[in-house]
Amino acid sequence: MNAAVELLNRNFPGEVVEVKEFRGETQITVKPGRIVDICRALRDGPETSFRYLSAIAGMDYLPQSPRFGVVYHLYSHKNKNRVALKTLLEDDVAPAIDSVVSVWSTANWHEREAYDLLGIRFKGHPDLRRILMPANWVGHPLRKDYPLKGM
Numbered sequence: 427m428n429a430a431v432e433l434l435n436r437n438f439p440g441e442v443v444e445v446k447e448f449r450g451e452t453q454i455t456v457k458p459g460r461i462v463d464i465c466r467a468l469r470d471g472p473e474t475s476f477r478y479l480s481a482i483a484g485m486d487y488l489p490q491s492p493r494f495g496v497v498y499h500l501y502s503h504k505n506k507n508r509v510a511l512k513t514l515l516e517d518d519v520a521p522a523i524d525s526v527v528s529v530w531s532t533a534n535w536h537e538r539e540a541y542d543l544l545g546i547r548f549k550g551h552p553d554l555r556r557i558l559m560p561a562n563w564v565g566h567p568l569r570k571d572y573p574l575k576g577m
Contacts, residue, residue: 428452429473430509437467443514451508458496458513458523465529468500468511476500476509479530484540488570494521494546515546522547525554543568 431454434442441464444455456464468476478501485495498511515521525548526533537548538557545566548554556563565572 428454428509429471429505430454430468430476433467433471433474434464438464451510453510453512455512455514458515461513462524462526462529465498465511465526468509469529473505475502475504478503479526479532479536480508482526482533482536482540484544484546484568486544486568486570491518492516493518494544496523496540496546498526520547521545522549524549525551527551542566545569 428445428447430452431442431445434454434456438456438460441456441460442454443457446453468474479498480501481499483497483499485497487493487495492514494515496513496515499508500511501508513523515523523546525537527537527550534552535557537551538554540546541548541551541554542556542558543566555561559567
């Protein structure tokens with residue numbers, strides 16, 4: 427079994443929802459409530475050592491429920507492996523999850539992008555404002571229900 431999955435099952439019982447393996451890569455879906463603790467454990471665990479956050483991807487799964495998700499792409503230089511940590515957000519109107527900027531400072535820009543384009547709020551983010559769209563832009567253009575010709 428993957429070291430990240432073992433660490434999470436041992437330290438966060440009941441938080442792992444699903445594990446998928448595809449072409450040598452692991453995707454771990456976890457509940458969103460303890461995302462900061464989970465990310466810190468994956469970063470600091472000697473058997474995982476995921477010190478590099480390469481990307482955060484906001485997802486819109488409309489018409490599925492839950493509609494929104496966040497995927498954290500992690501890499502361990504020490505162990506030369508990667509993992510995709512995924513969580514699904516229950517709220518369709520104002521999806522929110524805790525910020526992981528305290529774990530990886532590079533999350534700052536990734537979270538701002540997910541907020542700007544999909545409207546996913548990151549609670550505790552130090553400066554959550556638009557990063558790509560103008561400040562007065564209405565809506566979130568990567569949502570699947572966003573009008574094709576704009577608002």
